[in-house]
Amino acid sequence: xxxxxxxxxxxxxxxxxxxxxxxxxxxxxxxxxxxxxxxxxxxxxxxxxxxxxxxxxxxxxxxxxxxxxxxxxxxxxxxxxxxxxxxxxxxxxxxxxxxxxxxxxxxxxxxxxxxxxxxxxxxxxxxxxxxxxxxxxxxxxxxxxxxxxxxxxxxxxxxxxxxxxxxxxxxxxxxxxxxxxxxxxxxxxxxxxxxxxxxxxxxxxxxxxxxxxxxxxxxxxxxxxxxxxxxxxxxxxxxxxxxxxxxxxxxxxxxxxxxxxxxxxxxxxxxxxxxxxxxxxxxxxxxxxxxxxxxxxxxxxxxxxxxxxxxxxxxxxxxxxxxxxxxxxxxxxxxxxxxxxxxxxxxxxxxxxxxxxxxxxxxx
Numbered sequence: 522x523x524x525x526x527x528x529x530x531x532x533x534x535x536x537x538x539x540x541x542x543x544x545x546x547x548x549x550x551x552x553x554x555x556x557x558x559x560x561x562x563x564x565x566x567x568x569x570x571x572x573x574x575x576x577x578x579x580x581x582x583x584x585x586x587x588x589x590x591x592x593x594x595x596x597x598x599x600x601x602x603x604x605x606x607x608x609x610x611x612x613x614x615x616x617x618x619x620x621x622x623x624x625x626x627x628x629x630x631x632x633x634x635x636x637x638x639x640x641x642x643x644x645x646x647x648x649x650x651x652x653x654x655x656x657x658x659x660x661x662x663x664x665x666x667x668x669x670x671x672x673x674x675x676x677x678x679x680x681x682x683x684x685x686x687x688x689x690x691x692x693x694x695x696x697x698x699x700x701x702x703x704x705x706x707x708x709x710x711x712x713x714x715x716x717x718x719x720x721x722x723x724x725x726x727x728x729x730x731x732x733x734x735x736x737x738x739x740x741x742x743x744x745x746x747x748x749x750x751x752x753x754x755x756x757x758x759x760x761x762x763x764x765x766x767x768x769x770x771x772x773x774x775x776x777x778x779x780x781x782x783x784x785x786x787x788x789x790x791x792x793x794x795x796x797x798x799x800x801x802x803x804x805x806x807x808x809x810x811x812x813x814x815x816x817x818x819x820x821x822x823x824x825x826x827x828x829x830x831x832x833x834x835x836x837x838x839x840x841x842x843x844x845x846x847x848x849x850x851x852x853x854x855x856x857x858x859x860x861x862x863x864x865x866x867x868x869x870x871x872x873x874x875x876x877x878x879x880x881x882x883x884x885x
Contacts, residue, residue: 533700533710534643541636547627551620558585558616562609569596569605585613639698643710646696649675650715656702656732657722658685661751661772663692665720677711703732705739713739713746721750721766726757730764737765808868810834810875816858826852832874834866 562581563574570577573594580594584606596602627633652675655662662678669676678694679702680686689697700707702723713719719736721729729750740746743765750766752758761769814820820828825836829852839847842859856862864871 531643531710532706533698534640536706537636537640537643541633541640544627544630544633544636548624551616551623554616555620558609558613562613565605565609566594566597566602569599569602570594571596581609581613584610585617587614587617642696642698646677646698646710646712649677649696649712651717652676652696652712652715654679654708654711654713654716654719655722656680656719657724658688658697659722659724660688662720662722663688666692666694677716679707679711703728703735705735708732708736708739716740716746718747718749721748726753726761729761733761733765743767807866808871809837810864810866810871812862812864812874814856814858814860814862818858820856820862821858823856824852825850825854825856828856828862832864832866833870834864834874836862837865838863 559578559581562584563578566577566580567574576594580597582588594602597606653669655666655676655678658666658678658680666676666678676696678685678689678697679700680689680697681699681701686699689699698707698710700710702708702721713736719732721732721736723729723732729752733748733750736746736748747767748765750758750761750769752761752769752771755771755774758769758771812820823831825839829836836850837848839850839854839856840861840863841847842857847854864874
């Protein structure tokens, strides 16, 4: 049986663990004193009883714990035994109650509970692969998170602002880190080396630039790791793309373009709505998938009709290797290497095709 490869520990995890054990270290002195008291009481009663360990330990516990079931050890009812019990009770009861108080205070400390939750969450994040990282959690990113949840796509949210953390708590998100998103240790803890992409929405172009720069140092390839960012203007959107983002979006242009589609095609409201929902990930029953047919692909050299019958989806468009777009496809058209197919069909079916293509690419 193949064992799961152990993930390297991040500096953020080490910082959490160090602080966690620092808090627990507050228990060391009270527990040592309690242990010494139990040992002294047990040894004293063993001396009085002639070596009865179990009853001596039991007598010590009921004495300092103020339970007091009576004198259960031979010799404890003697003058020496009662003097010993008196001094043990005077010192031991205070030690016992103080220790219990310290243990309760430490274990119910809010910081300790928060650290425990964060460490547990980081253990869960370490198991994620091909997930998305959402840096910043405002209303727009919260809506994106809702769409990702509907598709069953895992994601990790990074936000250290009061407003963002309040939204995270209200949504009860399973994976998040309340740390500055633009710090390298935060991105590493979020699993950026295994992630499929990063969405940057920190509300400020300078902060967006900083996280894009750090992310590109960790994942330099644009083909295997996509970064999508929001920008405050079209000019800044271009600048963010030059600095490493695959795409940068100006929200005003996006909303205007979406509204324009309805204004320009009022007679095709259903069709516009359908493609609109497909483009924005709001449609879960059907979907579109763009596929590159490379040299050696099992789809290369096949006709469109054969692919439609075999795949169980509709081939709605084909882009030839020379860049020409074919929309009027007949079943006899041969798909050549270097072409790109646009498939339309049930989302579940397209997802299976995507997995088949990924497996074929891995074995190629």
